[in-house]
Structures are given as C-alpha cells and as structure tokens.
Amino acid sequence: MTTVPPDPMLPVQPNPPIPQNPPIPQNPLLHPDPLPRWPEIDAAHVEPGMTIVLAEVADWLAALEADAARVAAGVVTGKAAFERLAAGLERISDRLETTWGAVGHLLSVRNSDALRAAHDAVQPAVVQFSLRVGQSRPLCEAWRALQAPDALAALDAGQRRLVETNLRDAELAGVGLDGVIRDRFNAIQTELAEAATTFQNHVLDATKAWGLDFADAGLAATLPPSLRGLLAQMWSTAHADEAPATPDAGPWRVTLDGPVLVPFLQHCVRRDLRETVYRAHVQRASAGDHDNTPLVHRILALRHEFAGLLGYPDYAALSLATKMAPDAATARLLLDDLHTASRPAAERDLAELASLARDRGADEAADLRPWDVAFWAERLREARFDVTDEQLRPWFPLPRVLDGTFRLVERLFGVRIEAADGAAPVWHDDV
Numbered sequence: 001m002t003t004v005p006p007d008p009m010l011p012v013q014p015n016p017p018i019p020q021n022p023p024i025p026q027n028p029l030l031h032p033d034p035l036p037r038w039p040e041i042d043a044a045h046v047e048p049g050m051t052i053v054l055a056e057v058a059d060w061l062a063a064l065e066a067d068a069a070r071v072a073a074g075v076v077t078g079k080a081a082f083e084r085l086a087a088g089l090e091r092i093s094d095r096l097e098t099t100w101g102a103v104g105h106l107l108s109v110r111n112s113d114a115l116r117a118a119h120d121a122v123q124p125a126v127v128q129f130s131l132r133v134g135q136s137r138p139l140c141e142a143w144r145a146l147q148a149p150d151a152l153a154a155l156d157a158g159q160r161r162l163v164e165t166n167l168r169d170a171e172l173a174g175v176g177l178d179g180v181i182r183d184r185f186n187a188i189q190t191e192l193a194e195a196a197t198t199f200q201n202h203v204l205d206a207t208k209a210w211g212l213d214f215a216d217a218g219l220a221a222t223l224p225p226s227l228r229g230l231l232a233q234m235w236s237t238a239h240a241d242e243a244p245a246t247p248d249a250g251p252w253r254v255t256l257d258g259p260v261l262v263p264f265l266q267h268c269v270r271r272d273l274r275e276t277v278y279r280a281h282v283q284r285a286s287a288g289d290h291d292n293t294p295l296v297h298r299i300l301a302l303r304h305e306f307a308g309l310l311g312y313p314d315y316a317a318l319s320l321a322t323k324m325a326p327d328a329a330t331a332r333l334l335l336d337d338l339h340t341a342s343r344p345a346a347e348r349d350l351a352e353l354a355s356l357a358r359d360r361g362a363d364e365a366a367d368l369r370p371w372d373v374a375f376w377a378e379r380l381r382e383a384r385f386d387v388t389d390e391q392l393r394p395w396f397p398l399p400r401v402l403d404g405t406f407r408l409v410e411r412l413f414g415v416r417i418e419a420a421d422g423a424a425p426v427w428h429d430d431v
Contacts, residue, residue, distance in 0.1 A: 027045050027048060027049045028041050028045060029041055029045045029046065029049035029050070029053075029099055029102065029103070030049050030052060030053070030099070035424055035425055036098070036102040036105075036425065037425050038102075038106070038425045038426055038427035039425055039426070039427070040425075041102065041103075041106060042114075042115075043112065043114035043115045043117070043118040044114075044118075046103050046118035046119065046121075046122060047122055049099060050099060050100065050103070050122045050125070050126065051122075051125075053095060053096065053099045053100070054125055054126070054129055056095065057095050057096060057129065058129065058132075060088070060091060060092050060095075061092060061132065061133060061136070063088075064085070064088035064089070064092070064139070065136055065138040065139060066138075067084055067085070067088065067142075068085060068136075068138040068139045068141070068142035069138050069141075069142070071084070071085060071142040071146070072138065072141040072142045072144070074145065077146075077150070077151050077154070078146075078151055078153075078154030078155065079154050079155060079159070081142070081145070081146060081151070082146055082155055082159050082162075085139070085142055085143070085146075086159075086162065089133075089139075089166075096129075100122075100126055103115075103118075103122070104119075105427070106427060107119050107197075108200075109427055109428065110427055110428070111201075111204060116201060119197065120194070120197065123193055123194065123197065124190050124193075124194075127189055127190050127193045128186065128190065131173060131174070131186050131189055133173075134169065134170060134172075134173025134174065134175065135170070135173055135174050135175045135177075135182070136170075136175070137175060139166075139170070140167065140170045140175045143163055143166045143167045144167065146163045147163060147164075147167070168321070168322070169322075171310070172310065172318070172321060172322070174186070174309070174310065177309065177310075181309055184305075184309065185306055188305060188309075189306070191302060192299065192302050192303070192306075195295055195298060195299050195302070196299075198295060199285075199292050199295055199299070202285040202290040202291070202292050203284055203285045203290075203292070205285075205289075205290050206284040206285040206290040207255075207256045207257065207284055209290070210255065210256050210280050210284070211234070211253050211254065211255050212253065212254040212255075212273070212276065212277060213235060213251055213252070213253050213254075214250075214251065214252055214253075214254070214273075215250050215251045215252070217249070217250060219268075219269070219270060219273075220248075220250055220252055222267070222268075222269045223263075223264075223267050223268070224263065224388070224389065224390045225247065225390065226263075226389075226390065226393065227260075227263045227264065227267060228247040228248070228252065229247040230259065230260055230263075231252035231253055231254060231260065231264075232244075232245040232246055232247045232250060232251075232252055232253075233245075234252070234253040234254070234255050234257075235251050235252055235253035238253055254273075254277055256277075256281050256284065261277065261281055262374070263389075264277060265277065265278060265371065265374040265375060266374045266375060266377075266378040267375070267378065268375065269375075271363075271364055271371070271372065271375075274371040274372065274375060275369070275371045277371070278370060278371035279371075300315075303315040303318075306318075314328075316328040316331075350368060350373075352380065353368060353372075353373065353376040353377060353380060354366070354368050354376075356376055356379060356380050356383065357372070357376050360379075362376075
C-alpha cells in the first residue's frame with residue numbers, strides 16, 4: 001500500500017492563524033466577541049458589515065475549493081480530507097450565521113423601517129453566496145471522491161452520513177444545473193427569500209396594527225388581575241399621548257400578541273368579543289395593505305417551478321427528499337392514522353365542554369365554536385381541580401421557576417449556570 005505524502009500546498013489547519021493583537025473593527029456587527037453586541041448594532045451597520053463578511057467568506061470559499069480539488073484528485077483522502085472539507089464549510093457557515101443571523105434576529109425582535117431596508121438591500125447577495133456554496137462543483141466532486149470504498153472505509157458512521165447529506169444538499173441546491181436553467185433556479189431562490197421576508201413583515205405589521213379598546217369596568221372585573229394589568233399596559237402603550245391607564249380603572253386594550261390573546265380567549269365572558277379577537281387573529285395579513293394572499297400563491301408557484309427544475313414532480317416530493325417519509329402518500333397515511341386515532345378522544349373532550357356550558361346555561365352550548373373552546377376548557381379545569389391560574393401564580397414567580405429550571409439542567413447535564421446580568425449584551429432591557 002502506497003502512502004501519499006502530505007501536499008505542501010494544502011494547509012495543515014483549515015483556518016489561518018489568528019493575529020495576537022487583531023485590530024478591533026469599528027462596526028459592532030463584525031466584533032470578535034462571542035456574543036453579538038446587540039445594543040450597538042443598528043441599521044447603518046448592516047450593509048457595510050455584510051459587504052465585508054461576504055468578501056471574507058468568498059475568499060475562504062475560493063481557498064476551500066482549491067483544497068477540494070486536491071481531495072477530488074486523490075492527493076488527500078480519508079479522514080484528513082473529510083476534516084478539511086467539513087471544517088472549511090463550518091468556518092464559512094459559522095461566520096455567516098453569526099453576522100447575518102444577528103441581523104435576522106434583530107429584524108424579528110427590534111423591527112424598524114430602517115432595519116428592513118438594510119436587510120432587503122443585503123439579502124440578495126447573501127442568497128447568491130449561499131447558492132454559490134451549494135452549487136460549488138469542486139466541493140461536490142470532493143464529496144463524491146470521499147464516497148469511494150477506500151475513502152469511506154477510513155470514516156466513521158457519522159462522517160459517512162455527512163458525506164451523503166452534503167452530496168444530497170448539493171443536488172438540492174442545483175449543483176447539477178447549467179446555463180439558463182441554473183439562472184432561473186437562482187432567480188427563484190432569491191425571489192423566494194424576498195417573499196418570505198415580506199410575508200413575515202406583513203404578519204408583524206398586521207398584528208401590530210390591530211387592537212380592541214374597551215372601557216367596560218364590569219367586563220374588566222371578570223378578567224384575572226394579571227390580565228387586566230397587561231391590557232391596561234397595552235392601552236397606555238398605544239395611547240402614549242394620553243393619561244396612562246390603570247388595571248382597575250382602565251381603559252384596556254386587547255391585542256393579538258400571544259401573552260394577551262391566549263388569556264383573553266380563556267377568560268373573556270363575552271362570546272362576541274372572543275369571536276372578534278379570534279377572527280382577527282386567524283385572519284391576520286389576509287386583507288388590505290398587509291394581504292399575504294397573492295404572496296402565498298406566488299410562493300406556491302415558485303416552489304412548484306423550482307422543484308420541477310430539480311426533477312421532482314412537485315414541492316412535496318422535493319421537501320421529503322430530506323425527511324424520513326419516502327413519499328407524500330406515506331406522509332398522508334400517517335396523518336390519516338393520527339386523525340383516526342385521535343378523533344374519538346377529541347370528540348369526547350368537546351362533548352364534555354358542551355356539557356359544562358349547558359349546565360351553566362350558556363347559549364353556545366349547542367354549537368361550540370373555535371373561539372369558545374379555550375374559554376370552556378379553562379372553566380372545566382377550574383371546576384375539576386378547584387384552582388385558577390391566579391391562585392397558582394404566587395407559587396411560581398419567575399425567579400423561582402428559573403432557579404428550578406437551571407438546577408434541573410445542572411443535575412441532568414453536569415453544567416453550572418450563573419447569571420450574566422450586565423455582562424452579556426441584550427437587545428432589550430427586559431431580556
């Protein structure tokens with residue numbers, strides 16, 4: 001057996017050495033701290049920061065492709081080849097995820113028009129670079145070289161699986177496409193990314209735009225004190241130019257935010273208001289300036305088209321290429337089996353809620369609707385266990401719950417968790 005000597009052109013380490021005193025970048029998005037510097041990052045940093053990152057990872061990809069060519073040529077094989085390829089890809093993806101992921105997170109939790117514009121300006125370049133990585137033929141050929149029997153023999157089961165999935169992902173990224181077909185495929189991916197962002201923004205805007213104000217003290221008195229306080233806070237936030245509301249005197253405002261929506265549907269005694277809030281929630285972004293309906297049709301059409309470009313009959317078949325079910329028929333059979341098994345229990349539960357509503361003389365007892373279920377489920381729980389959330393609340397304050405959770409994690413995994421208040425940067429004072 002001939003031993004191939006190490007290639008002097010192939011670096012021993014996939015990453016270049018880190019300077020002892022690297023210059024600290026002015027852009028907080030590029031700072032080497034292990035955690036993003038959330039309070040310092042704003043929209044103005046996104047485009048210049050991501051331009052630098054994309055140029056940086058493009059250089060890394062070029063170097064990795066040169067290494068991949070040597071792997072494909074058999075100069076380096078087996079575990080050493082796998083580790084170099086895997087480490088190089090991990091380095092690129094980690095750099096992108098750290099910076100672009102921070103931008104995406106801020107878009108979710110600190111959304112603004114300026115941040116949206118900065119995100120939209122950079123997103124096409126990020127998508128195109130991701131496609132370039134996925135469609136890299138030098139990398140694909142290197143992974144194929146590692147599928148040779150002698151190369152696979154040197155890898156463990158996990159590494160062999162990663163070789164297989166990297167090749168699969170390359171095929172799904174369009175590595176086998178050429179010419180105008182590849183151009184169309186890439187254009188579809190860019191449009192889909194933009195459509196997903198627009199979809200999320202529409203949902204967020206529609207959620208923020210809706211609110212139901214009321215001043216009925218009698219209705220408010222039927223709600224738990226904690227919910228009254230939250231609804232008063234929501235009103236004060238929406239009407240910042242007016243005198244603040246109080247939990248007991250109001251006014252109050254119902255929104256579609258989860259911490260408000262869920263307890264309101266559980267405790268509001270007025271069925272008409274429950275229906276109004278429920279319908280507003282399920283119909284978000286389905287009309288007006290934030291209507292996602294045309295966008296949904298466009299996304300479905302684009303998905304069907306790019307699945308066809310990859311040789312799949314539809315998007316469902318493409319989606320299942322990375323999942324356990326062999327085809328859509330098998331997935332549907334599982335859903336049908338779950339439906340058959342669970343429906344009798346669901347019907348019994350609904351009958352129990354209707355019986356309680358009937359016993360209490362509620363008009364809706366004969367026809368419970370989706371906006372009634374949470375309300376009567378809460379009443380059933382209170383009747384069955386003689387306890388309410390408000391009675392339990394003093395026993396589970398946040399510090400005690402966190403302490404119990406952390407102690408459980410420490411016992412299970414042998415780690416120690418300490419508070420980093422003031423030490424770790426956060427994107428909002430409440431975090």
